[in-house]
Amino acid sequence: MKVLVIGGGAREHALCRSLSLDPAVTALHCAPGNAGIAEVAELHPVDQLDGAAVAALAGRLEAGLVVVGPEAPLVAGVADAVREAGIPCFGPSGEAARLEGSKAFAKDVMAAAEVPTARSYVCTTPAEVDEALDAFGTGDPYVVKDDGLAAGKGVVVTTDLAEARAHALACERVVIEEYLDGPEVSLFAITDGVTVVPLTPAQDFKRALDGDEGPNTGGMGAYSPLPWADPKLVDEVLETVLQPTVDELRRRGTPFSGLLYAGLAITSRGVRVIEFNARFGDPETQVVLARLRTPLAGVLLASANGSLDVLPPLAWRDEAAVTVVIASNGYPADPRTGDPIDGLADVAAQDAPHAYVLHAGTKQDGDRVVSAGGRVLSVTATGADLTEARSRAYAAVGRIGLEGSHHRSDIAAEVAQEAGRA
Ligand code: AMP
Numbered sequence: 001m002k003v004l005v006i007g008g009g010a011r012e013h014a015l016c017r018s019l020s021l022d023p024a025v026t027a028l029h030c031a032p033g034n035a036g037i038a039e040v041a042e043l044h045p046v047d048q049l050d051g052a053a054v055a056a057l058a059g060r061l062e063a064g065l066v067v068v069g070p071e072a073p074l075v076a077g078v079a080d081a082v083r084e085a086g087i088p089c090f091g092p093s094g095e096a097a098r099l100e101g102s103k104a105f106a107k108d109v110m111a112a113a114e115v116p117t118a119r120s121y122v123c124t125t126p127a128e129v130d131e132a133l134d135a136f137g138t139g140d141p142y143v144v145k146d147d148g149l150a151a152g153k154g155v156v157v158t159t160d161l162a163e164a165r166a167h168a169l170a171c172e173r174v175v176i177e178e179y180l181d182g183p184e185v186s187l188f189a190i191t192d193g194v195t196v197v198p199l200t201p202a203q204d205f206k207r208a209l210d211g212d213e214g215p216n217t218g219g220m221g222a223y224s225p226l227p228w229a230d231p232k233l234v235d236e237v238l239e240t241v242l243q244p245t246v247d248e249l250r251r252r253g254t255p256f257s258g259l260l261y262a263g264l265a266i267t268s269r270g271v272r273v274i275e276f277n278a279r280f281g282d283p284e285t286q287v288v289l290a291r292l293r294t295p296l297a298g299v300l301l302a303s304a305n306g307s308l309d310v311l312p313p314l315a316w317r318d319e320a321a322v323t324v325v326i327a328s329n330g331y332p333a334d335p336r337t338g339d340p341i342d343g344l345a346d347v348a349a350q351d352a353p354h355a356y357v358l359h360a361g362t363k364q365d366g367d368r369v370v371s372a373g374g375r376v377l378s379v380t381a382t383g384a385d386l387t388e389a390r391s392r393a394y395a396a397v398g399r400i401g402l403e404g405s406h407h408r409s410d411i412a413a414e415v416a417q418e419a420g421r422a
């Protein structure tokens, strides 16, 4: 099977890495890709948001499967254009991707499907904003979310009423909701619009600095499995969240196929959905795919062609995985790009196959690889347990040189320590 992956971040590098290891994949292409993906796939320039251009590229490459990685092309309807060209595509339609593209739409679907989530108000006027903030002014932090896609930057969680109000008024349409306490879990599921196959849960670290300090980011690291999670969690979320959501979207005539990502809070009152995404999450994908034993292409194709009901159960490695994101100077506020990256060959020589570097924002500049985004690399490792995976990941991180870069030093630290004590 010839496969074309759309996107160019660490998630797409993780997808391409897994696909390149799948014997069923005879040719692997990525557009636009990055310097690391170029090692496992042939790169092609493309405007990711241009469905006709993506479909034409897929046709020219005789792709038997197109995998759309990021949310922006999905919301723009790129998967629709590929399917209209008669090419199987992994990823939801533009209509179904509204589950991520509009927080208000997601709330409406959840209400209809009776999926547990934070109580919320959708506001479009200052009066509505004040009423909603007042309703939640119980001492818990305020949670204020821009309705549209905002690349992880549209959400403000704060105890400061003035800050909450200012953010709300800066949004055209805003969702103001109840604060959810408790640890967060990311659970991905592959679906063809009818059958839902959950993957293994992961946890990501959204704040920029150690100890969950600093600004919100796209994600600074992740680990899987979650030794502290209830073993029944996945079944419970399948039954109360994932299946009802997929059923509701099908009932509305806009079936969701592709990857459904549930961002969950495990609160004292039970599991609640924080958000849905319509694509693989980054950096959780890096650790989830590191643990998936089943060859990936067949799973994605079964979603694209509606045959997940006959897919054998997924097989997982009995190993832990940790990924640590190396971010550029100034990320997330004002990332600097164009800095040379050293040490990539050292990791390949000394740490493979247990640890490896997935590229997020990089590009080839002559014979050097330079930074080209806020999150630059996602250093991923597996091990017998989280302690081993984490020490391998950080050993590899230590070999990377990128001037002014920063990374968290506490990814999976607490959980590894607790698991070690248990
Ligand atoms: P989102 O873009 O919806 O994932 O929100 C980004 C982050 O804000 C989440 O990962 C949470 O850490 C936090 N957050 C979002 N909604 C809530 C909520 N209702 N209660 C507490 N924290 C939240």
Ligand code: GLY
Residues within 6 Å of the ligand: 152, 204, 218, 219, 277, 280, 281, 282, 283, 284
């Ligand atoms: N890890 C968060 C996200 O992908 O949105």
